[in-house]
Amino acid sequence: MKKIILAGLAAVLAIACAEKPEEKPMYTLFVGTYTDGDSEGIYTYTFDTNTGELSNQKLAAKLSNPSYLAISKDKKNLYAVQETADFDSLGGGVTAFTLKEGVLELQNSMGTQGAHPCHVSLSGDGHLAVANYTGGNVALFSLNDDGSLADDPQIIDHKPLDSVKTSHAHMAQFNADGIMVTDLGLDAVKRYNKKNGEFVPAEQYSLPFEDGAGPRHFSFGNNGKMLYVINELNSTISVFEKDVDENYQEVQVVPTLDAGFDGESFCADLHLSADGKFLYGSNRGENTIVIFAVDPTSGQLDLIGRESVHGDWPRNFSMDPTGEYLLVANKKTSNIAVFKRDMEKGTLTFLNETKHPNPVCLVFLN
Structure with missing residues (x-):
């Protein structure tokens, strides 16, 4: 009898263990x-991919206006702009940290030689780029072996390029060809290639946009063949395709706002899903995330719909590492609003929100 009871208990335990759902990562x-306001700098949270909940808030580093962050591919360094005009006599700053088990340790800070730096990116081979919005220029730093910032950045100045419009560099992102820069004030995306250690204008130097479009952020699709640019001022997304001569040609422009919306709104951020099937953009004013399906053949966009952000002024958003x-x-x-994403349909379902003072950039350590 005892053997039968023990065998029964073992069977029950085996079934219970078999039915236990697999624990997803944090x-x-x-x-x-x-x-x-009430914020002091850069913060960390623990994100539970089992429940979609944020917890364990910590102040990771005290810093003035760290409005954009970037983490190195090897996860050893984190970089943050200081979006100010008074880091030094020339404008804002950028700061390098070492990253050890989620803890930040200050390495060094450098002036970006332009006011209000608003975006930072990494090349993956020892370079860092900062876009200075009010300064109208881009600072290109070399990185030391430990990831700290080296002296004497190359400065790409857009101010002399137009005598009528005012340059506002908003994003500088490295790619296989060199680096591309959105200039909201010039209504253009500028392309640069690296030659003899310097970044110089590419053969196709400028991608033009409609006057007043205000290109802000961009994302590449289909291994760089497609380029998606979100335009802050006229609330559109411009779609470009690379031709046989390696030049980008505009193939589509789509609105981000609902046809019935009658207020003031400004686009901010956009992200392509990891599988390349869906493109998301944020509308500040309409206060939505707009959702597009990406045609697998043409790369062009088809509207799926939009989801309220359950807050006001969605400057930045991010998908977690699981997608x-x-x-x-x-x-x-x-507040930080969390949505469950249908990975087959691309749609979003609101889950919860976490109160946090003046959040403007979300970056996962994966």
Whole structure:
């Protein structure tokens, strides 16, 4: 009888263990903020991919206006802009940290030689780029072996390029060809190639946009063949395709706002899903994430719909490393909204929100 009972218990335990759902990973989320209110700098959270909940908030580093963050591919360094005009006599700054088990240790800070730096990116081979919005230029730093910032950055100045419009460099992102820069004020994307250690204008130097479009951020699709640019001022997304001569040609422009929306709105961020099937963009004013399906053949966009961000002024958003969640930083309502993402349909379902002062950038450590 005892053997039968023990065998029965073993069977029950085996079934219970077999039915236990697989535990999904936890990730560290870094939050960049504006510090003109209750925020003190860069924060971390633990993100639970089993539940979609944020917890364990910590102040990772005190820093002035760390409004954009970037993490190195080897996860050893984190970089943050200081979006100010008074880091030094020339403008804002950028700061390098070492990253050890989610903890930041200051390495060094450098002036970006332009006011209000608003974007930072990494090349993966020892370079860092900062776009200075008010400064109208881009600072290109070399990185030392430990990831710290080297002296004497190359400065690409857009101010002399137009005597009528005012340059506002908004994003500088490395790619296989060199680096591309959105200039919201010039209504253009500028292309640069690397030659003899310097970045110089590419053969196709400028991608033009409609006057007043205000190109802000961009994303590449289909291994760089497609380029998607979100335009802040006229609330559109421009789609470009690379031709046989390696030049980008505009093939589509789509609105991001609902046809019935009658208020003031400004686009901010956009991200392509890891599988390349869906493109998401944020609307500040309409306060939505707009969702597009990407045609697998043409790369062009088809509207799926839009989802309220459950807050005000969605400046930046990010998908978690699993691709199952999308998190939105709502600046004016000081909250981070978490959505479950349908990976087959691309649609979003609101799950929860976490209050946080002036969040403007979300970056996962994966």
